[in-house]
Amino acid sequence: xxxxxxxxxxxxxxxxxxxxxxxxxxxxxxxxxxxxxxxxxxxxxxxxxxxxxxxxxxxxxxxxxxxxxxxxxxxxxxxxxxxxxxxxxxxxxxxxxxxxxxxxxxxxxxxxxxxxxxxxxxxxxxxxxxxxxxxxxxxxxxxxxxxxxxxxxxxxxxxxxxxxxxxxxxxxxxxxxxxxxxxxxxxxxxxxxxxxxxxxxxxxxxxxxxxxxxxxxxxxxxxxxxxxxxxxxxxxxxxxxxxxxxxxxxxxxxxxxxxxxxxxxxxxxxxxxxxxxxxxxxxxxxxxxxxxxxxxxxxxxxxxxx
Amino acid sequence: xxxxxxxxxxxxxxxxxxxxxxxxxxxxxxxxxxxxxxxxxxxxxxxxxxxxxxxxxxxxxxxxxxxxxxxxxxxxxxxxxxxxxxxxxxxxxxxxxxxxxxxxxxxxxxxxxxxxxxxxxxxxxxxxxxxxxxxxxxxxxxxxxxxxxxxxxxxxxxxxxxxxxxxxxxxxxxxxxxxxxxxxxxxxxxxxxxxxxxxxxxxxxxxxxxxxxxxxxxxxxxxxxxxxxxxxxxxxxxxxxxxxxxxxxxxxxxxxxxxxxxxxxxxxxxxx
Numbered sequence: 347x348x349x350x351x352x353x354x355x356x357x358x359x360x361x362x363x364x365x366x367x368x369x370x371x372x373x374x375x376x377x378x379x380x381x382x383x384x385x386x387x388x389x390x391x392x393x394x395x396x397x398x399x400x401x402x403x404x405x406x407x408x409x410x411x412x413x414x415x416x417x418x419x420x421x422x423x424x425x426x427x428x429x430x431x432x433x434x435x436x437x438x439x440x441x442x443x444x445x446x447x448x449x450x451x452x453x454x455x456x457x458x459x460x461x462x463x464x465x466x467x468x469x470x471x472x473x474x475x476x477x478x479x480x481x482x483x484x485x486x487x488x489x490x491x492x493x494x495x496x497x498x499x500x501x502x503x504x505x506x507x508x509x510x511x512x513x514x515x516x517x518x519x520x521x522x523x524x525x526x527x528x529x530x531x532x533x534x535x536x537x538x539x540x541x542x543x544x545x546x547x548x549x550x551x552x553x554x555x556x557x558x559x560x561x562x563x564x565x566x567x568x569x570x571x572x573x574x575x576x577x578x579x580x581x582x583x584x585x586x587x588x589x590x591x592x593x594x595x596x597x598x599x600x601x602x603x604x605x606x607x608x609x610x611x612x613x614x615x616x617x618x619x620x621x622x623x624x625x626x627x628x629x630x631x632x633x634x635x636x637x638x639x640x641x642x643x644x645x646x647x648x649x650x651x652x
Numbered sequence: 653x654x655x656x657x658x659x660x661x662x663x664x665x666x667x668x669x670x671x672x673x674x675x676x677x678x679x680x681x682x683x684x685x686x687x688x689x690x691x692x693x694x695x696x697x698x699x700x701x702x703x704x705x706x707x708x709x710x711x712x713x714x715x716x717x718x719x720x721x722x723x724x725x726x727x728x729x730x731x732x733x734x735x736x737x738x739x740x741x742x743x744x745x746x747x748x749x750x751x752x753x754x755x756x757x758x759x760x761x762x763x764x765x766x767x768x769x770x771x772x773x774x775x776x777x778x779x780x781x782x783x784x785x786x787x788x789x790x791x792x793x794x795x796x797x798x799x800x801x802x803x804x805x806x807x808x809x810x811x812x813x814x815x816x817x818x819x820x821x822x823x824x825x826x827x828x829x830x831x832x833x834x835x836x837x838x839x840x841x842x843x844x845x846x847x848x849x850x851x852x853x854x855x856x857x858x859x860x861x862x863x864x865x866x867x868x869x870x871x872x873x874x875x876x877x878x879x880x881x882x883x884x885x886x887x888x889x890x891x892x893x894x895x896x897x898x899x900x901x902x903x904x905x906x907x908x909x910x911x912x913x914x915x916x917x918x919x920x921x922x923x924x
Contacts, residue, residue, distance in 0.1 A: 394922065397746075422752040429750060432743075433742055446660065447751060449655070450656045450748055450751050450758075
């Protein structure tokens with residue numbers, strides 16, 4: 347697996363504030379990488395450094411195997427980006443906006459432009475949008491148009507910052523399907539988000555940023571791997587405790603955690619003891635639990651220093 | 653890239669509204685002249701306005717002289733100030749640079765677009781002035797057809813056209829300094845209004861200092877110092893001294909400011 351994004355000791359300092367404090371990202375070809383972090387944890391600054399918009403204070407960035415920002419002209423045409431919400435020229439139509447964006451950089455042939463624009467508009471569900479100006483679009487439509495702009499040159503890497511912002515639930519699931527489809531055909535997706543559910547449903551790898559530091563970077567499957575315990579739902583937790591003598595690690599209302607990674611065996615024991623069981627499952631940590639354990643408090647909070 | 657910028661600029665309704673407003677003032681002046689029949693005496697009022705009853709075609713130049721001190725620089729400052737800061741405010745700057753448009757290329761394209769705007773605006777003002785002058789104003793036979801040069805001698809029709817074109821070119825060059833100030837401020841801030849105001853503040857300061865005797869040591873270096881020198885094209889013979897100085901001065905301002913704009917813009921963090 348080759349690295350699509352690799353950073354080494356990436357630092358961005360604004361005065362005395364270290365917005366990004368020495369992170370080593372490792373995004374591999376074929377990943378759907380979820381870049382998680384609270385507001386103000388440095389996600390956006392990192393994304394902007396990857397795209398050459400913000401210049402790092404120190405450290406190195408490689409995108410698609412070339413040094414950024416130096417190789418931007420070569421690398422960025424192969425990257426599609428959605429950065430902190432879409433932005434367009436409100437008085438022009440969506441089609442015209444895409445054409446202007448495509449014409450303002452290398453790697454987008456004008457011969458294929460109209461065809462590519464029609465294709466991506468179809469892909470993001472704006473095929474029949476016509477000539478109305480973007481200022482008449484809804485927030486969701488603008489988001490879709492932004493995504494269309496990112497897809498215009500069939501990029502190898504998609505860098506998306508909060509791509510489902512402003513979309514309704516149907517829109518979110520539609521975009522999720524689209525991203526998964528693109529990923530199946532070989533596009534690596536780097537998805538920056540603070541929506542845990544979105545990342546949990548979509549991503550194969552996760553990086554968690556907290557106060558500018560990468561506190562966690564791991565395969566999703568490994569993070570939410572079974573813990574070796576079984577969760578039992580029962581109206582009579584006390585009887586479970588006595589029946590399974592010593593294997594119960596915690597009781598929370600009707601929810602009992604039992605050591606042992608074979609729910610069938612636990613079930614047999616409980617049924618044998620005549621205990622009614624309403625639910626039974628392997629214990630898996632949710633992404634939320636993992637992230638909260640790795641990251642500290644919200645960076646929006648400003649504690650008094652007293 | 654330049655084509656893209658021109659398309660953006662001239663597909664904007666605001667650009668045309670600016671040009672329309674710019675033409676409104678000379679048209680108003682022409683209408684008032686015709687209605688009241690009160691032309692300023694030679695040497696008074698905007699340049700050339702006294703001569704339009706001799707040769708109505710000169711209203712093209714009178715129109716330029718009318719918009720030159722204030723209207724035209726405001727229009728140029730608005731467009732130049734909006735160039736980069738407007739994109740930053742709309743958020744499109746980050747998409748352009750991530751496309752990647754290349755920062756130097758973008759700056760050059762913006763500059764060229766502003767220059768084209770200046771040229772087209774000046775040409776339209778002159779053309780509308782010519783049309784308005786020749787359709788509204790009837791020459792007065794009593795004044796003779798002489799005296800079309802500022803020096804009092806007669807210029808042939810061909811000389812007049814050549815010199816008018818030169819004057820239009822000179823006015824456009826005079827606006828380059830404003831454009832450079834606007835573009836430089838535009839790279840400093842994310843607020844197009846701030847950039848425009850900055851450029852205008854420089855011009856107001858320059859015009860003010862120009863009238864102040866105590867500021868005479870720096871007067872030759874003020875950006876507005878030689879603006880009205882386009883009149884010198886209509887002296888007989890052409891008085892080149894101020895014209896060449898004016899062009900050189902604009903050249904220096906443009907060079908320095910664009911260098912500063914480039915240095916700032918290419919090393920700037922785009923956080924808009």
